């Protein structure tokens with residue numbers, strides 16, 4: 025049994041999409057695989073593979089460092105693993121059963137690595153994915169290389185943003201489409217421009233939803249806005265959890281020399297506090313999304329990893345549950361780092 029394990033964002037979904045489209049071309053009777061994915065933040069996915077059932081596993085766009093144990097276990101069971109990613113790796117295990125394609129350069133992403141691997145076979149999808157992972161420069165460079173007209177480029181950018189947007193939420197209940205379902209819907213199109221052309225397609229459904237959520241986000245509270253850093257707080261509602269990442273990207277693109285933080289109060293902890301008189305403020309936590317300045321894409325991963333439940337890449341990182349009393353310290357360390 026083959027397993028496909030992939031991040032539920034645009035990069036993860038489109039990385040698998042390119043591989044699957046390519047495999048289907050040479051082998052139309054390709055058997056279905058078991059898909060393992062989740063919300064964008066849910067990266068501890070490899071442990072969900074049944075090592076007894078699996079004969080091969082493709083892993084896309086999830087940090088090897090966060091899946092090290094599960095990977096070691098699969099390799100021990102002599103399961104063939106193809107691992108493609110651009111996040112923190114930690115120590116990469118040495119095994120004849122592991123084929124890895126890993127590049128942690130801040131200007132590449134998993135779908136671009138797959139695009140190289142497939143010699144640009146589905147380059148329009150790769151361009152959409154790079155835009156979705158907010159790698160504007162890399163996406164534009166690739167589009168230019170293939171002489172893609174500006175209008176089509178803008179449409180692929182929209183598509184990438186909408187697919188990426190669909191991956192954000194506390195759980196899959198927040199999402200418009202389960203990422204596995206979205207993958208299945210998208211994988212019938214070998215050219216994303218056909219999907220965009222089609223009235224009522226998932227592109228148009230996501231666009232409508234995205235615009236509604238973004239309109240609400242523009243009214244959010246600004247917590248800090250200084251030379252180094254801008255921080256906004258969003259409500260703890262499904263719409264805000266969906267839009268936080270792409271809203272952060274939009275802010276970052278508008279002020280490329282600043283770091284950007286989107287703060288969301290985790291309501292579950294708030295409810296616990298208000299319903300229990302003896303509870304203290306200490307149980308309150310925030311979800312943090314940090315983007316390094318676009319003109320200085322470094323440090324975000326380290327900054328977040330130095331707080332409990334934090335981690336990510338140099339250019340973009342997050343903290344799942346930052347204790348409320350650490351919020352000031354977090355802002356201080358971000359401002360200090362980028363000063």
Ligand SMILES: [Mn+2]
Nearest residue numbers: 035085133134
């Ligand atoms: Mn990615």
